[in-house]
Structure formats: C-alpha cells, structure tokens
Amino acid sequence: MTSKLYMVSLGPGDVELLTLKALNAFKDCDAICVPTKSEDNSFTKSISFKIVSQALELLEVEKKIIPVYSPMHFLEEDWDNEAKVILDTLKENNKVCFVTLGDAGVYSSIYYLLDRIKESDEQLYKNSEVIAGVTSFSAGSAQAKKALCLGDEQLIIKPINPRKDIRTTEILMRPKIGMDTTELGEGDFYTFENMYLKDEKITPSKISKVRKYMTLFINFAKRD
C-alpha cells in the first residue's frame, strides 16, 4: 500500500483553531510525529504535544505519538535527523502525520524536511499533503480586533533576527478581472484561482490575464 505523510499545521495554540482537515488527518493516520525541544524526548515543554493531545481527546481516538527531537538550531544535521525519524516511522506505519505550530508556510521546518523526504522517496513526497492552518499573526489580529490590512495597505512579515540577506515572498491579491499581469513583474510565480472551490486552478507560473476575482498570485522568494 502507498504510504501517506500529512504535514499538519496546528494553529497558534488553541485546539479550537485546528482545521477540520487537520482533525481528519489525525483520525486517518496511524502515528503522529510531534517535535520536542527536549533532548530526552519528553513533551513537558511542547505546545505541539498539548494541542495534539487535546485534539485526540476531542476525537476520542488514540494514536501512537513519536517524539521528534527538534532543537531549532537551524542546522542541516538536525533536519536530516528529523526527516529520518519521519521516514523510520513510515516504515512501520502506513499513514503518518508530522505537526508544526501556526501555519506550515510561515517559518516552519516542514519544507526543510520535505526536501529531504523528496530526495529519499519521490513517491512518498508526491503522496504527501500539507494542511494549512491559522497563523500566529491572523490570531493576533483577531485577538486585538484590528485588521492586518485594509483598503490600500500592505502587510509585511519580517524575521527579527535574520541570519543572512532577507529575501521576499510577495503575495498579490484583489486583481481586476481582465487585467494584464505584465506589471506584476517576474519571478517564481504561482497563480491560484478559485482555490478549494468549483473550477479550482493552480498554475505554477503567472497567468497573463486575470479571469476571475478569486485569483491570488504568490511570487515566492528565490531560494537556492
């Protein structure tokens, strides 16, 4: 049987901010890999473990929990070890979740891990799924009852302590139907039209003319 890996976003800390997709992945899987900063693999300080435990309680299911030592030192060897734990877990379990706080697309280690998983098992990579979640800043905006962007404002997310030169991912929203996209510039573009809706189309480039209002462009940061 083909193995399945779910990369599950947990949201910012409240179990009620988990998505139904995340809960369904927990129901579907055989084991959940949970990062911990504790060298002894305990979960005493793990927020992720707290959320996963609460979710399993809500679902009234029990799953194997596999600790993944994640010291967050930003070292290649740590990501190698973390990816190995996931791959080893997949040898004994057909469907496995790995969890990450907030949303997986924002400063999460999951893409370092997915790169390694792709290298070691292309089919497993193709069969993996990333489940989106609530970011810490969406939650902060809601808690403060203050919009992140209104009207013609833009939103900037910055690393406070960058390790090297800062590269930028640009998210472009609210286009006009019929607009020519030349003015959006060049780069590693994706176009998302009617996502999760009827006629969903995800194009791994910039479409030349906007067809629908529900169109979003992401110009991803240039990465090595």
Ligand SMILES: C[S@@+](CC[C@H](N)C(=O)[O-])C[C@H]1O[C@@H](n2cnc3c(N)ncnc32)[C@H](O)[C@@H]1O
């Ligand atoms: C490694 S980043 C992960 C970001 C996460 N993936 C997201 O979508 O928000 C960790 C940083 O996110 C922010 N963060 C995450 N959860 C938070 C929370 N519950 N409260 C405040 N800040 C939080 C803090 O700035 C923290 O240093």
